[in-house]
Amino acid sequence: MAESCAATTRAQALTSARELSIGGLMIALGLLVPWLFHFAGPQVATVFLPMFLPVLMCGLLTRPAVAATVGLVTPLLSSALSGMPPSPLCFLMAFELCALGAAASFAYRRARLPLLLAVVVAMLAARAIVAVEIVTIAPLLGVKQHLWAYVVLQYLGSWPGLVLQLTVVPGAVRAIEKLGVLASPVRAPAERQP
């Protein structure tokens, strides 16, 4: 009984350490990957949305609280360290990425939706949050952008980024799940009902 309890505690500590470790890693990648894309040209980062990739991946690999925190912190930290995205737009992006990470984690790890469907749900949730932001918070921050401008910019202008989110991230998560570096799988099996 005591051994079983200790094993459970150790497994919980390992899960917690792994989620924190992945979360920290994804924040760091969220700062570095956009910088890498700036090599290819100044507009490439706005087309491929590179900051979204680590946050989405974090959502699929960790619990909602960690993913939401990563989504909230990454744009703010990037804005503080490198000036991109510029403030006050970084606040809008922080809420968008927070929703992206939390929705991905909730859909994939709690609701146990298929991987691709979870990614689509997360992307839709993030867009919904942005639509709400543009109507409510953005005018308070001095950004009086119209919904049409957002739709034109984000959907038409950044379609390669959306394709990347739908292809690269699920592929990478599948690869990580199969990799099995640690003994326990990244996505725990569904608990049986008594």
Added chain:
Amino acid sequence: MKRFLQLEHRPPDSPLARLDARIKLVCLVALLVGIVATPITAWERLLACAVVLLLAAAVGRLRAKWLLARGLILLPFLVIVAFVACLAPARTPGDALGAELWGRPLSRAAVLTGASVIVKSSLALLAFTVVLGVSEVSGLLAALSALRAPRLAVALLTLAYRYLFVLTDELSRMIIARDSRGRPRQWRRRVRTAGAMAGTLFVRAYERSERIAIAMVSRGFAGRFPVPEAPRLPAWHVVAAVAFCGGILLLAFW
């Protein structure tokens, strides 16, 4: 790359560098709220914020070249955002300015929005830059913890700060390898190379994070990082911070 993210920056010795990081963080938040809340038409208040920040930079002995280099990073992004903001249509016929941009009529409200984005973004970046320039990152993280910021966020930021050093080294090696193979000239090939490098970075970084998680558990990590006890703040620090925050908020909301 480390220079770009200011990872190797050490704050020069100054009264601001010696100030407690908690005070600096609280003042930064007040300043950001003040900047965001001030309407663009109240330009004299925004100018006052800029003067306060430049004074702080001077007291903190930050070099003008260093500040300018950080500001220039933002320039291309700001130009795009301001350009898009200026394209918003006029809401009322009387709002039109009579000028055109890219075949679209400019409106007063849209131009003010563009100006607002440029001015406020630049001021916010200047505020962040000054605070980061006069503080150690480890001190700021400890201050966040002492100010009762969510433990999860502080733990993630601490780990991310450590990872940045590791990953920038990894990325530097990959960039040297790419350059030694010959940097592609075509836009498409450059994007493909950047994508392949990002993918490789993801996989290597994930393997590293797994090893770090195992190392954390084997060293006794039980789900929470230990939080060191913060020292007591001198009374004059608190008084100065309250006066500064009050002044800034009064300036913004009066």
